[in-house]
Each structure stands twice: as structure tokens, then as C-alpha cells.
Amino acid sequence: MSGKRSRAQAPGSFRVAVGRPSARAPRGTGRPVPPGAGANKSEAVRLPVAAGKDTGLEQMTEETWGKVQGVLRQQVGENNYQTWIQPISFRSCEDGVVRLSVPTSFFGTWVNRNFGDAILIGLHKAGEEASRLVFEVANTAARTPCARDQVPATADADSAAPAAASPAAAAPAPAPRASDPSPARPRGALGGTDVHGAALDARYTFDTFVVGKPNELAHAAARRVAEGGPVTFNPLFLYGGVGLGKTHLMHAIAWHMRQQQPDLNILFLSAEQFMYRFVQALREKQMMDFKQLFRSVDVLMVDDVQFIAGKDSTQEEFFHTFNALVDQNKQIVISGDRTPTEMSDMENRIVSRLQSGLVVDLHPTDYELRLGILQQKVEAYAEQYPQLSIEPGVLEFLSHRISTNVRVLEGALMRLFAMASLVGRKIDMAMTQDCLADILRASERKVSIDEIQRRVAEHYNIRLAEMIGPTRVRTVARPRQIAMYLCKYMTTRSLPEIGRRFGGRDHTTIMHGVKRIEELKEKDTQIADDLELLRRSLEA
Numbered sequence: 169m170s171g172k173r174s175r176a177q178a179p180g181s182f183r184v185a186v187g188r189p190s191a192r193a194p195r196g197t198g199r200p201v202p203p204g205a206g207a208n209k210s211e212a213v214r215l216p217v218a219a220g221k222d223t224g225l226e227q228m229t230e231e232t233w234g235k236v237q238g239v240l241r242q243q244v245g246e247n248n249y250q251t252w253i254q255p256i257s258f259r260s261c262e263d264g265v266v267r268l269s270v271p272t273s274f275f276g277t278w279v280n281r282n283f284g285d286a287i288l289i290g291l292h293k294a295g296e297e298a299s300r301l302v303f304e305v306a307n308t309a310a311r312t313p314c315a316r317d318q319v320p321a322t323a324d325a326d327s328a329a330p331a332a333a334s335p336a337a338a339a340p341a342p343a344p345r346a347s348d349p350s351p352a353r354p355r356g357a358l359g360g361t362d363v364h365g366a367a368l369d370a371r372y373t374f375d376t377f378v379v380g381k382p383n384e385l386a387h388a389a390a391r392r393v394a395e396g397g398p399v400t401f402n403p404l405f406l407y408g409g410v411g412l413g414k415t416h417l418m419h420a421i422a423w424h425m426r427q428q429q430p431d432l433n434i435l436f437l438s439a440e441q442f443m444y445r446f447v448q449a450l451r452e453k454q455m456m457d458f459k460q461l462f463r464s465v466d467v468l469m470v471d472d473v474q475f476i477a478g479k480d481s482t483q484e485e486f487f488h489t490f491n492a493l494v495d496q497n498k499q500i501v502i503s504g505d506r507t508p509t510e511m512s513d514m515e516n517r518i519v520s521r522l523q524s525g526l527v528v529d530l531h532p533t534d535y536e537l538r539l540g541i542l543q544q545k546v547e548a549y550a551e552q553y554p555q556l557s558i559e560p561g562v563l564e565f566l567s568h569r570i571s572t573n574v575r576v577l578e579g580a581l582m583r584l585f586a587m588a589s590l591v592g593r594k595i596d597m598a599m600t601q602d603c604l605a606d607i608l609r610a611s612e613r614k615v616s617i618d619e620i621q622r623r624v625a626e627h628y629n630i631r632l633a634e635m636i637g638p639t640r641v642r643t644v645a646r647p648r649q650i651a652m653y654l655c656k657y658m659t660t661r662s663l664p665e666i667g668r669r670f671g672g673r674d675h676t677t678i679m680h681g682v683k684r685i686e687e688l689k690e691k692d693t694q695i696a697d698d699l700e701l702l703r704r705s706l707e708a
């Protein structure tokens with residue numbers, strides 16, 4: 169099945185993922201992430217600043233900013249500092265909003281994504297209770313922060329999240345087109361009828377989401393929720409591995425709802441931000457405001473809910489918020505990196521609530537979906553770099569070789585285009601292998617036949633010796649076929665090689681086993697579930 173766009177895509181409707189890191193930075197390490205390895209997503213949260221509260225920001229001066237820059241220099245390293253921090257100048261501050269001047273809107277978005285947290289933490293350490301950063305383009309003094317051609321919504325930085333900043337190293341980043349279309353952005357911070365909380369990424373819409381077999385159910389469920397109408401799935405729980413499009417789908421729901429029903433009060437935020445707001449509200453004795461805010465929304469969307477597992481008081485508050493909204497028949501959309509039942513430190517009552525609606529999985533991408541996503545991204549790059557071309561076969565090669573997650577795939581393509589534009593050559597296989605050597609090496613499948621046999625034997629509670637032995641009883645033969653199937657799809661070993669490792673069986677026996685499982689998984693949900701579980705645990 170071919171990956172296809174969720175809707176006919178208008179030319180140029182895809183915002184090029186320039187500069188987007190290829191993988192999330194490890195939380196809370198504060199370590200720079202190597203180029204191409206990625207960084208955290210910048211999910212801007214706008215913290216409430218109490219009316220009339222003296223924030224102390226009136227005193228903030230360029231000198232304070234200079235000090236913060238000094239601290240950041242130590243944190244992010246000289247190279248990042250020179251490239252991304254030094255060019256920023258202080259513009260103003262008022263009511264917790266710190267305005268910083270940046271050379272281009274793309275620069276602001278990039279800095280916000282990768283250093284927003286670090287900047288806010290630096291400001292806090294310097295004694296400034298900054299609640300929000302706004303990046304403004306240098307020579308556009310009178311510009312409002314929400315101007316359409318200015319730094320997009322993502323440029324409002326999350327405030328000092330408890331998990332600390334995740335500065336990322338600079339990767340070559342092509343400049344964006346000024347004309348990049350983007351949906352209308354959120355309006356005020358916490359006011360009235362608006363998407364507030366984390367900022368929505370203008371690139372993450374249904375139009376730019378490529379649908380394939382692995383994500384078609386999740387996409388259909390997301391669409392249904394986005395269409396509004398009677399609340400049927402509550403909550404909609406989207407889960408799946410890293411970089412498979414959970415956040416993209418959630419943003420798409422929010423954008424769509426906002427377009428369809430501008431008056432809807434939608435709150436999108438990460439679970440980490442939920443916790444931070446909760447802690448902040450406790451500290452500032454503003455729990456009533458907190459409860460009021462969360463209970464007055466029409467749609468609550470919480471990303472990466474696994475973050476609150478094991479955090480007792482946050483779970484407690486989340487539980488009450490959840491109940492209050494469900495009682496009012498308000499839509500809730502949640503995402504997580506695993507099923508609710510697999511979240512071991514999550515309270516049972518929350519697990520049961522998370523399961524009470526529709527739980528849908530985004531499966532790991534298959535070859536067709538990866539190819540579809542790459543083709544879509546190339547279309548966008550082609551608009552941006554009309555002089556560059558890409559040789560046939562390169563996208564197919566990448567789709568085969570980079571199967572880890574879409575973020576890595578996007579990062580690889582971005583790096584290729586950046587390289588090609590620097591050297592002024594077309595993208596061919598030689599350049600691809602050379603420029604992406606590290607990514608290709610890291611993406612090599614590492615699951616071994618031994619590992620698969622061991623894991624499958626454990627799962628079905630049979631002995632490893634039986635797995636490769638001659639017995640044909642069903643309780644052993646079926647797990648053996650499952651192991652053969654996984655070896656075929658998760659390793660690069662040939663059928664004769666797999667046969668040898670299964671007690672010297674002929675390759676036709678392996679072919680038969682694989683075929684049998686292919687048939688069974690279509691009609692036997694238990695086998696399909698077992699395969700999924702095994703695959704996920706082997707990939708973990």
C-alpha cells in the first residue's frame with residue numbers, strides 16, 4: 169500500500185521542516201545533541217502571570233541579558249553560542265514577557281525550539297520571573313508578536329520546565345521561504361476562546377500527514393475527533409513509538425477544530441507542562457485559577473502522558489481534571505509512548521480512565537509510508553531549492569535503510585538538501601552515502617536471530633532448544649514460525665541463513681512458516697497482537 173496524503177495537498181501547503189532536529193533530545197540532560205541527532209520539540213507554554221503581580225521584569229536591562237548570555241555560553245558551547253545566542257539582543261520586557269530581537273524569523277523559531285528552555289532557565293537564575301519569550305525580527309520594531317510573517321507560534325518558548333533545557337547543536341539549516349503558508353495561529357495567551365497552552369506547529373496539519381497502513385486507524389480516529397460533533401471516543405488515546413506522528417496528529421486535530429469552530433476553547437499541552445503549571449500554581453497559591461483554567465476548556469489535549477507516571481500529586485490533579493471534563497462531556501485527546509496498561513507507574517484509576525475511550529496505535533512505519541513521507545518532503549524542498557535535483561533511487565534507498573523513526577528520516581533528508589545546496593550538486597547515491605554515513609550506520613538493524621528466538625521462546629514459554637528442535641506439536645511449531653517471520657522482517661539475513669539457524673531447516677520451510685504467519689495475522693487478532701508486542705520489545 170502506498171503512503172498517501174490525508175487530503176489532496178495544495179501546492180506549497182507543506183511547511184518545509186528546515187532545521188527541525190531529527191530526534192528528541194534526552195530529557196533533562198542539558199547536554200548538546202549532535203547535529204542530526206535532534207532536540208526536544210519546542211512546545212510553548214505561556215504561564216499565567218498574576219494580574220497586578222510585581223514580576224520584577226521592569227528592571228530587566230540589556231545588562232541582565234548580557235549575563236544570561238554569559239551563562240548560556242557555558243551551557244551550549246562556544247559554537248552554538250556564536251551561531252545562535254550571540255546574535256540575539258534584548259528588546260524589552262513587560263508583564264513577564266521578554267522580547268528578544270533575532271535576525272530572521274527562522275532564526276527565532278530555531279532558537280526557541282532548541283534553546284527556549286535554556287534561555288528561560290537562565291532568566292530565572294538571573295532573578296527574572298520571565299513567563300514567556302517572544303522573538304521578533306530585528307528590523308521590524310513595530311511588529312506585533314502574532315504578525316503572520318513573523319516568528320510562528322512556536323516561537324513562544326516554554327517556560328523553565330522542571331526537566332531543564334535540552335540545547336541542541338546547530339545543524340545546517342536552510343532558510344525558510346517567507347511565503348510559507350501556515351494556518352492561523354493562536355491568539356492570546358490564556359484568554360477566552362482560543363487554543364492556548366503549548367503553541368501549535370503550523371506544519372503539523374492533516375494536509376501534511378501522510379497516511380499509510382501503519383497509521384490509518386489513528387489518522388481516521390483523529391479525523392473523526394477533529395470533525396467535532398457528538399463526543400464518541402473519550403478520551404482518544406494515541407500511542408506509539410518515538411517519532412511516529414502522535415504529536416503531529418494532535419496538532420492536526422487542534423488546527424482543524426480551530427478552523428471549523430473558532431470559538432472552541434482548546435488547550436493543548438504536554439504532560440510535562442501540565443505538571444509544571446500545576447507545581448507553579450501550588451507554589452503561587454493559584455490552585456483555583458489552575459482548576460478554573462483546566463475545567464473551562466472544551467477540548468483538552470495532553471501529549472506524552474507517560475511523563476506524569478510516578479508523580480503522585482500531578483496524577484491526582486490530572487485524575488480530577490480528567491473526570492471533571494468527561495462529566496461535562498468535553499473531548500479529551502491524550503498521547504503516550506505505550507498503552508495505558510504498560511505504564512507501570514501510572515495509578516490504576518488513571519490507567520482505567522485512559523482506556524475508557526478509544527485506544528489506537530501508530531505502528532512503526534513501513535517502507536511505503538516512509539517513501540510517501542519522503543516524497544512529500546521532497547516536493548516541499550523542491551519549491552525551496554528549484555535548482556537542486558535528486559537522483560532516482562535515493563528516496564527508495566533511504567526508505568529502506570532508515571526505518572527507526574520519521575524524525576530521523578526527515579533529518580536525513582534535510583541534511584542532504586543542505587549539503588547539496590552548499591556544494592551545488594545534485595543529490596545522488598554517492599553523496600547520500602557519504603553525507604549520511606553516521607545515520608545509516610546507526611539505523612542498521614541490530615536485532616539478531618538469536619535474540620528473536622530467545623524472546624519468542626520466553627513469550628510462549630517454550631525452551632530455546634525446542635525452538636530449533638524437530639518437534640512439530642502446535643504449541644512449539646507456531647512460535648517457531650512466528651520467530652521465522654520476525655527473523656525475515658527484522659533482520660537482513662537470507663532465508664537459507666535463517667533456515668540454518670533454525671536447526672538446519674531448508675529455506676522453503678522458512679518461506680512456508682513466514683507465509684503461514686502472514687496469513688494468520690490477518691485473521692487471528694491474538695497472533696497479530698503477539699507479533700506487535702514482540703516486535704516492539706525487540707526494537708526497544
Ligand SMILES: Nc1ncnc2c1ncn2[C@@H]1O[C@H](COP(=O)(O)OP(=O)(O)OP(=O)(O)O)[C@@H](O)[C@H]1O
Binds near residue numbers: 376409410575
Ligand atoms: N505520517 C506522517 N506524515 C508526515 N510527517 C510525519 C508523519 N509521521 C511523523 N511525521 C513527522 O515526523 C516528525 C516526528 O513526529 P511527531 O513529533 O509527531 O512524533 P511523536 O510520535 O509525537 O514522537 P515522540 O514520541 O518523540 O513525541 C514530525 O516532524 C512529523 O511531522
